Amino acid sequence: MAAAAPVEAFKVNFYVTTPIYYVNAKPHLGHAYTTIVNDVLARFHRLEGYDAYFLTGTDEHGDKIVRAAEKEGRSPREYVDEISALFRAAWPGLSISNDDFIRTTEERHRRVVSRFMDLVNRRGDIYFGEYGGHYCFGCERFYTEKELVGGLCPDHGVKPEYISEKNYFFRMGNYQDWLIEHIRANPGFIRPERYRNEVLGFLREPLEDLCITRPKSRLTWGIDVPFDDNFVTYVWFDALINYISALGWPDGELFGKYWPVAQHTIAKDILKPHAIFWPTMLKSAGQEIYRHLNVHGYWQIGLSKMSKSVGNVVEALSMADRYGTDAFRYFLMREMAFGLDSEFSEDRLVERHNSDLANDLGNLWQRSLAMIQKFSAGRVPVPDGLEPQPDDGEWLGRAVALAASWRQAFGSVNPREALALIWDHVGLLNKTIDSEAPWVLARDPARRGRLEAVLARLAGGLALVSALFWPVMPTTAENMWLRLGLDPGAMTSDPAAIAALLAHGRPLSAGQAFFPRIEVPGAAEGRARPARAAAHGTESPGPAKAAPGAAPAEGLLTIDEFRRVELRVARILAAEAVPKSDKLLRLLVSLGDDGERTILAGIGRHYRPEDLVGRLAVVVANLAPARLMGQESQGMVLAASGDGRLLLVTVAGEMDPGARVS
Numbered sequence: 250m251a252a253a254a255p256v257e258a259f260k261v262n263f264y265v266t267t268p269i270y271y272v273n274a275k276p277h278l279g280h281a282y283t284t285i286v287n288d289v290l291a292r293f294h295r296l297e298g299y300d301a302y303f304l305t306g307t308d309e310h311g312d313k314i315v316r317a318a319e320k321e322g323r324s325p326r327e328y329v330d331e332i333s334a335l336f337r338a339a340w341p342g343l344s345i346s347n348d349d350f351i352r353t354t355e356e357r358h359r360r361v362v363s364r365f366m367d368l369v370n371r372r373g374d375i376y377f378g379e380y381g382g383h384y385c386f387g388c389e390r391f392y393t394e395k396e397l398v399g400g401l402c403p404d405h406g407v408k409p410e411y412i413s414e415k416n417y418f419f420r421m422g423n424y425q426d427w428l429i430e431h432i433r434a435n436p437g438f439i440r441p442e443r444y445r446n447e448v449l450g451f452l453r454e455p456l457e458d459l460c461i462t463r464p465k466s467r468l469t470w471g472i473d474v475p476f477d478d479n480f481v482t483y484v485w486f487d488a489l490i491n492y493i494s495a496l497g498w499p500d501g502e503l504f505g506k507y508w509p510v511a512q513h514t515i516a517k518d519i520l521k522p523h524a525i526f527w528p529t530m531l532k533s534a535g536q537e538i539y540r541h542l543n544v545h546g547y548w549q550i551g552l553s554k555m556s557k558s559v560g561n562v563v564e565a566l567s568m569a570d571r572y573g574t575d576a577f578r579y580f581l582m583r584e585m586a587f588g589l590d591s592e593f594s595e596d597r598l599v600e601r602h603n604s605d606l607a608n609d610l611g612n613l614w615q616r617s618l619a620m621i622q623k624f625s626a627g628r629v630p631v632p633d634g635l636e637p638q639p640d641d642g643e644w645l646g647r648a649v650a651l652a653a654s655w656r657q658a659f660g661s662v663n664p665r666e667a668l669a670l671i672w673d674h675v676g677l678l679n680k681t682i683d684s685e686a687p688w689v690l691a692r693d694p695a696r697r698g699r700l701e702a703v704l705a706r707l708a709g710g711l712a713l714v715s716a717l718f719w720p721v722m723p724t725t726a727e728n729m730w731l732r733l734g735l736d737p738g739a740m741t742s743d744p745a746a747i748a749a750l751l752a753h754g755r756p757l758s759a760g761q762a763f764f765p766r767i768e769v770p771g772a773a774e775g776r777a778r779p780a781r782a783a784a785h786g787t788e789s790p791g792p793a794k795a796a797p798g799a800a801p802a803e804g805l806l807t808i809d810e811f812r813r814v815e816l817r818v819a820r821i822l823a824a825e826a827v828p829k830s831d832k833l834l835r836l837l838v839s840l841g842d843d844g845e846r847t848i849l850a851g852i853g854r855h856y857r858p859e860d861l862v863g864r865l866a867v868v869v870a871n872l873a874p875a876r877l878m879g880q881e882s883q884g885m886v887l888a889a890s891g892d893g894r895l896l897l898v899t900v901a902g903e904m905d906p907g908a909r910v911s
């Protein structure tokens with residue numbers, strides 16, 4: 250990504266990590282959320298010209314994993330390989346752009362854990378002692394009497410086992426005063442503030458030393474303790490070190506480059522190990538402390554009407570397949586206030602999709618492009634050639650102010666706020682269309698200058714908002730840039746730079762609508778805002794003729810429903826019979842700037858393939874692909890049938906392929 254600032258030669262580094270996930274469960278919504286937040290932070294920094302490094306991975310040792318493997322009748326090794334692969338495979342489908350994926354069973358990690366432990370030991374911070382306590386296998390930790398709730402583990406609600414054994418301990422208590430001071434001196438160290446306060450609250454009680462080993466008589470699935478063969482390392486002591494083992498601690502190049510700017514993002518469930526164990530471990534080993542701990546809340550699964558299908562966190566993740574990765578990422582980032590809990594429901598997702606993406610953004614896009622096509626022959630009026638307008642300065646000022654507050658919002662880990670700012674601008678652009686009424690300006694040659702300025706503002710506005718939401722919806726943003734005639738590789742958040750790029754851009758290309766409305770009978774539909782009318786119209790994008798929201802008579806379509814069907818003129822480039830079918834022909838058609846499609850048409854008994862080549866047809870261009878006779882069909886050609894005859898639908902004269910039929 251091209252950077253507005255800082256300049257390439259002085260790239261600033263950025264390093265962000267997810268927790269490494271336990272491999273005793275399949276990837277689910279909670280894991281996806283944290284991973285997406287980190288992806289958004291990494292992408293935001295890349296867009297801003299930082300050299301960003303993004304790490305995720307899996308946590309594979311300990312009792313919990315051994316028990317899960319036993320339950321499946323598998324060896325721990327087989328089991329961890331399988332589940333870790335599921336995590337690795339889940340991320341590309343969610344557009345996760347991690348640079349590395351670490352597994353704690355990898356040699357590169359085991360080596361670093363031993364070395365780190367040895368160092369802490371040489372510092373005199375490890376001692377051998379006897380400990381008796383209430384051990385929860387689910388949490389893999391001992392609880393004090395006081396921490397139990399009614400004698401049960403506060404997280405799992407089960408009675409812990411009383412275990413007494415000899416183990417090694419880390420003198421965590423030695424670093425309590427230092428840690429309190431560090432947190433006080435660095436207000437953004439743990440954020441948001443509620444979690445900083447929570448940690449300072451824990452630290453009001455004396456910090457107990459941390460038991461960091463397990464005897465091999467009880468557990469062998471772990472990393473050997475370097476100074477005593479009879480023990481393995483406690484899974485948390487091992488796991489936290491992944492954040493530096495992946496960078497090649499202590500002398501790897503990546504470590505030198507990224508560790509000084511490290512940020513960890515986690516949910517509130519693992520606050521204590523990250524905010525207390527990890528900094529004290531680092532301090533003891535004489536290492537720099539990470540910069541920020543970003544802590545978010547928990548997704549709860551609601552039981553609203555439409556959410557019956559989403560009963561748990563694993564099913565919630567399947568919503569990404571159902572509604573698309575970008576819409577899913579948008580929903581998660583827009584819905585959760587970072588730091589607080591949120592409720593996940595499918596109907597909320599559909600509501601957000603329809604109101605923010607289909608209505609606000611989708612219609613802005615369709616209307617703007619249609620007007621640039623119609624009034625400016627598909628080219629963005631060039632800024633240099635524009636007639637100066639009295640409000641040019643104000644317009645640019647707004648865009649610059651937006652980019653600045655967006656930067657501030659993402660920089661302080663507030664994706665919801667960043668998106669709200671962007672959508673305010675989308676609203677402003679939609680209002681601009683309504684108030685400037687380009688279709689009226691177009692009727693008056695004396696107002697050509699204003700018309701061109703408005704069209705240029707719309708194109709610039711779309712390029713800016715899509716760049717700003719690129720960290721959250723990368724695929725949509727890149728498509729929008731391409732269709733605006735811009736190179737996504739040059740994406741930038743700088744409005745002036747965008748204007749310059751547009752000045753040298755290629756012509757716009759029309760294409761399928763972004764985020765077509767999801768029609769859901771019942772629950773979600775009733776609550777979603779009515780769609781903005783006349784999305785593609787270039788004459789009057791004002792309200793529809795029918796009263797907004799009025800239901801059509803039964804069996805009839807609303808104008809919005811009809812407009813969702815994208816009809817286009819297509820040129821048939823090639824045609825051939827589909828083997829083993831007397832009915833199907835395989836057509837290769839051109840949609841002009843929108844490229845070529847393969848369409849299977851059931852017209853083989855009425856047309857010879859060679860008679861079709863070169864003809865214009867009308868196709869449904871936004872039909873979901875379907876498979877017929879083992880081949881993919883990417884649309885449908887229209888034909889009229891009657892009297893046993895079938896005739897292709899075409900246009901009454903010559904027309905460029907890709908033209909809309911409405």
Ligand code: MSP
Pocket residue numbers: 267268269270271272278279280282283308488489490491514515516517518519546547548549562
């Ligand atoms: N293996 C440890 C972490 C070690 S890091 C050195 C672990 N793994 S976990 O698989 O249980 O993942 C916990 C993390 O998953 C949470 O901190 C959070 O990032 C994510 N989430 C799991 N469930 C969640 C929700 N319901 N909501 C939001 N995030 C949640 O703990």
